[in-house]
Amino acid sequence: MIEFKNVSFSYARTDEASVKDISLKINKGETVLLCGESGCGKTTLIRMINGLIPHFYEGQMRGNIYVDGTDITQTQLYETAKIVGSVFQNPRSQFFCVDSTSELAFGPENMGLPEDEIRARIDSTVDSMKIRALMDRSIFEMSGGEKQKIACASVDTLNPQVCVLDEPSSNLSLEAIEDLKNTLLGWKEEGRTIVVAEHRLYWLKDICDRVICLKEGRIIFDIPMREFKNLSEEDLRCHGLRAVNENLTMIPVKTESINTETITFEKLIYNYRNCDALNIKNLEIPRNEIIAVVGPNGAGKSTFSKCICGLMRGFKGNAVIGGKKLKGRNLLKSAYMVMQDVNHQLFCETVMDEVTLGMNEENEDRVLEILDKLGLKELSNRHPMSLSGGQKQRVAVASALLSDKDIILFDEPTSGLDFYNMERVAELIWSLRGQKTVFVVTHDPDLVRRCATVVLRLENGHVVNTNSGGEMKDYEREKEKCYCTAV
Amino acid sequence: MDGVMTQRKTNEKLGGKDLINIGIYAAIFLVIMTAISMLGFIPIMMPMLSVLCPLIGGITMMLFYTKVKKFGMITIMTIIIGAFLWVTGMGYYPFFFGIVCGLVADLVAKSGQYSSKKKTVLSYGIMCITIFGCFLPLYLDINGYFSTRTSFGSDYVEAMTRIFRPWTAPIILACSFVFGVLGALLGMHFLKKHFEKAGIV
């Protein structure tokens, strides 16, 4: 069904080839997992199957790719679209219309199909994917998991024989991944050929038949899933892969607590339209520890983080840190959020300017010390935007450390990262322990088990339980009705 | 078999990617413009729009110009901006101005193969004249308009015509052009300073 013949490709403006001389055959109805560390070329392979390379991303290309007998390199994208459907990583950026029904109709509309045919196709997709409740709604008001479902559904209406997915689970919660899994199983039953590039492997172990692992643009192994499942953790590690039998429990690291001081948040209550409500009367957490905030989509995690950082307008609560009561603007001064898209918080021309921007007084020694500690010393004259994702994240952390914040909050720091990078983020967060109180909002159990000392589980705006150092504490859900719109 | 890619020819039909790019940059430009117009809500600040919009919009538009390789993209851009201004209640003059200015700006940029810096700056300056269309109804037929409001008294009509004296019109027009040119230079400065390093050009 899919055939690569001696394919090499390097992106414009780079010297190194991202894919080197790959030959590969994928049969009809096969479900293939592409894995490997970041930058190994799996996304490039996906882009070749759906024709984005060479028709959208420019660069140097050699070789030919055939899908169902047609040469993709010589076919226009809108022709390829009829045989290959694609789902991408970021649910926020892959829908074209504002409401879900138009979105499902978008593909067939581009094909110029008659109106009745389009309606029939939408109907059958809606039935097979059970998404009737999502129809005729604004996509902007949906959760990440729902958006990804719409993305899959809009591929389904085109009825392609081949489906490719590029890290579809990166921004999803565990619950949403389960839904995605069911969608894929449905497609598999229909006999479609599916190619998935992924970092998180556990959810694919019952779906994929074949695993192809890449490294530096070459295939290093190509084995059936049966064999892949038997690989030891160490084998996986050396290829930069995450575990296949991923442990999904969110258990914190077992350590002695370093101090007895606590931070208390009072009246973490917030109700408003279009957003998850938060209803925590009193929350006491140990100071200078690493607190993982987990829970399903719509549990109030984003509201929680915004409130803690003092970014929520009209938030009435306060925090007591070291006997001082902080409210509103003072809370804003003492907390810092490392955002999921770090590009939002890089303003300056050089890394040096960037980290010293929020400082009250110039203190060169301290700046150099912290830059050195975070491995940014050599980069201090680079433009922050030109760094890699991990480096950008560290620049943001450096600026938080230098502006004397008490609380640092990470928003989904490991979404879309491979094993190595995830481990590095975990090390970075762990190194902050004892100096700062760190909150980590995450869906990633691997990260939680590696660096969190306290796990806080939110549901419907309430803390359901906390787990610190293996000590589990269940909270009686407050009896009063919680106002909750988005679940 | 040499699989070496070449860039598409310049005189080809507009593709999906180009059309999407127009939409994206139009959205960014208009959001910025609307944010600035909030200042213009104090109506006496309105003439300031002809200064600030071209200046700050230059940053967006210079990035857009780096994506322009085919004839028609700038024209469509100004038509959309004009249509948006019309729909948000600035009258239909910006729309017609948009068509004319856009065409001229497009031709100017085309004469420099969409890569000449001087032509780009000039082209953006011309494009910014679209904004003058918003002010035009205030000058056109001013006596006719206010004569229907005789209930307010002749003093009022006189004062009104004094504020919108015809000679201020060319000033606003010139402002939008000059600050368009300055905005383009500012945008180019930003391109070099930030966006090229960020790898989004």
Add this chain to the structure above:
Amino acid sequence: MEGAAYNPGKLDRGLIMDPRTKLALLVTVTTFALGGAGGRRCEMLVPILCMVPFLLLLTAKRFKTSIIGMILLWGSSMLLTFANTRGMGGFLYYIILGSCGVLGRFLPCIMMGRYLMESTTVSEFTAAMKKLHVSDNIIIPLSVMFRFFPTVLDEADSISSAMKMRGIRIGGKHASKIIEYRMVPLMTCCVNIGEELSAAALTRGLGGEVKRTNICRIGFRLQDYAALALCLIPWILLIMDVVK
């Protein structure tokens, strides 16, 4: 028919009008209320036309917008009358005159525009454009633009949060660079998202040679004919004027 259950235009929006009618109303209001065409003959009609957008906003259940608009319009004309009867002079008078004059002229158009934007879904709008035989070269960028507005606002919001956390404020010590700090991350983020959006749209066949279909159903109803009839009156008067 089962498929008819899904209509992108189906949301609780009160009185539904065809987008083409709304456009016709917009043209009429801008021509006669803002442009002042028609002169004395239409004098009586202008106030009626000015009220149309506010009434329409009411039918679309946008009570707040409508009432605020009405208060502004009424307030500005009251202020004008007040300033005139008092025989005020000097600088303040000019400011009041200028402000109220501009507000009074632009407000009905702005309200009409708001009505059009708030009561029309993007699919309805594109369907209407299609029926008006507008080229896809315009329709596609327009629909991308509408889809992208919330994204730009979202990004801008995140950036201003980030700026707050860093203590960058207007009036702070970094005031001179405030535009740079805002624009650079905004542009970078929007362009990156835009890139992903184009990739996704192209893999779903945008930009083909075939004529695109549109499944959104629009059509004229009784209220459309009534509104169109209202639009026609000033135009007929204008034409009569010209013919004479």
